[in-house]
Amino acid sequence: MINRFDPHVVLAALKSVLPPKQSAVALHEPQFRGNELPYVKECIDTGWVSSTGKFVDRFERQLEEYTGVKRAVAVVNGTAALHICLKLSGVEDGDEVLVPTLTFVATANAVTYCKAIPHFIDSEVRTLGVDPFKLEMYLTEIAEVLHEGCFNMQTGRRIKAVIAMHTFGHPVDIEPLVDICNRFKIVLIEDAAESLGSYYKGRHTGSWGLCSALSFNGNKTVTTGGGGAILTNDEDIGKMAKHITTTAKLPHEWAFNHDMIGYNYRMPNINAALGCAQLEQLPGFLERKRALAERYKSTFVEIEDVEFFTEPEFARSNYWLNVLLLNNEDIDIRDMILEKTNSNGIMTRPLWTLMHKLPMFKQYPRMDLSTAENLEKRLINIPSSASLV
Numbered sequence: 001m002i003n004r005f006d007p008h009v010v011l012a013a014l015k016s017v018l019p020p021k022q023s024a025v026a027l028h029e030p031q032f033r034g035n036e037l038p039y040v041k042e043c044i045d046t047g048w049v050s051s052t053g054k055f056v057d058r059f060e061r062q063l064e065e066y067t068g069v070k071r072a073v074a075v076v077n078g079t080a081a082l083h084i085c086l087k088l089s090g091v092e093d094g095d096e097v098l099v100p101t102l103t104f105v106a107t108a109n110a111v112t113y114c115k116a117i118p119h120f121i122d123s124e125v126r127t128l129g130v131d132p133f134k135l136e137m138y139l140t141e142i143a144e145v146l147h148e149g150c151f152n153m154q155t156g157r158r159i160k161a162v163i164a165m166h167t168f169g170h171p172v173d174i175e176p177l178v179d180i181c182n183r184f185k186i187v188l189i190e191d192a193a194e195s196l197g198s199y200y201k202g203r204h205t206g207s208w209g210l211c212s213a214l215s216f217n218g219n220k221t222v223t224t225g226g227g228g229a230i231l232t233n234d235e236d237i238g239k240m241a242k243h244i245t246t247t248a249k250l251p252h253e254w255a256f257n258h259d260m261i262g263y264n265y266r267m268p269n270i271n272a273a274l275g276c277a278q279l280e281q282l283p284g285f286l287e288r289k290r291a292l293a294e295r296y297k298s299t300f301v302e303i304e305d306v307e308f309f310t311e312p313e314f315a316r317s318n319y320w321l322n323v324l325l326l327n328n329e330d331i332d333i334r335d336m337i338l339e340k341t342n343s344n345g346i347m348t349r350p351l352w353t354l355m356h357k358l359p360m361f362k363q364y365p366r367m368d369l370s371t372a373e374n375l376e377k378r379l380i381n382i383p384s385s386a387s388l389v
């Protein structure tokens with residue numbers, strides 16, 4: 001155990017890995033070195049910038065090919081994708097949805113858009129994602145499985161779904177989770193917003209659940225400016241996802257007819273153009289991100305009391321945002337390191353505030369969250385852009 005950890009040790013280690021830079025080193029920056037400009041120019045030249053166009057279809061087919069799912073539907077952002085995943089999974093007013101407390105706020109927000117209740121669950125240190133074994137014990141204790149589904153005996157509400165979020169690109173231990181979902185009649189949804197290019201036992205994340213959400217926000221591995229996608233292997237859900245995100249309009253040459261309440265969640269063609277160009281470069285991005293992670297790994301092996309987080313043994317991770325874990329739970333040490341690095345032009349960041357601590361989610365049900373709370377005190381994100389190698 002350390003008494004006084006010198007934050008300069010971490011700063012020096014980061015500096016030894018990162019290229020020298022005039023300006024501050026960001027956490028994650030996009031790179032546009034492919035066909036972005038010609039594709040976007042084509043949209044402008046032809047006038048096809050908005051809600052339909054060939055790049056939207058092309059982007060969806062590219063995503064299907066890359067991830068191996070049957071259907072990808074491009075939408076405005078990852079949060080909208082999650083909203084639709086929940087809706088198409090049958091989440092209704094008053095249902096509970098199991099959500100890791102260790103996630104970005106969008107995961108829990110999307111649950112409330114369906115008037116459902118986020119029920120917070122713990123994560124495991126090995127993956128930073130849902131702990132399937134702890135969840136199984138918890139459900140055995142609090143839930144009963146009836147013909148109509150799984151019910152929380154303490155609240156009387158139905159537990160309709162669980163959202164597995166692949167934290168910083170590292171895959172959740174998904175096989176045992178699939179098994180638990182089947183036994184408890186709970187729908188599995190994946191928040192794969194951070195894990196494009198990450199695989200669990202050779203199969204892409206986002207292809208395990210009934211449906212899943214990707215994000216192409218500016219800080220993600222691939223960006224469309226803002227954007228997202230719904231992935232599914234279920235034909236009906238795929239069809240419905242396209243329909244409901246495009247105002248539920250019935251196809252017709254000139255008439256405007258809609259057969260249900262829909263959403264205007266479609267991705268504009270100009271954003272999809274960016275996405276097509278970015279996806280072409282994804283293998284290169286992943287290679288460089290992995291090379292950066294390797295450098296961090298070999299540097300931090302030498303440093304006592306700080307661990308560089310590496311992919312679980314069953315996974316191949318995209319290393320979206322790199323992670324340091326401090327051995328010490330003293331939050332002052334974490335903050336000293338954050339202060340030292342940020343004031344020296346290297347951007348670092350603590351974990352998101354856990355969901356059950358946010359004012360709007362405080363009152364919702366939760367299990368023991370001790371592992372997430374422990375991780376919150378020890379975790380630091382460090383610069384991860386593909387451009388850093």
Ligand SMILES: *Cc1c(COP(=O)(O)O)cnc(C)c1O
Nearest residue numbers: 077078079104106193194215217
């Ligand atoms: C980025 C992100 C989202 C939301 O994506 P947006 O495109 O920003 O709406 C959802 N969940 C997680 C875990 C994310 O990291």
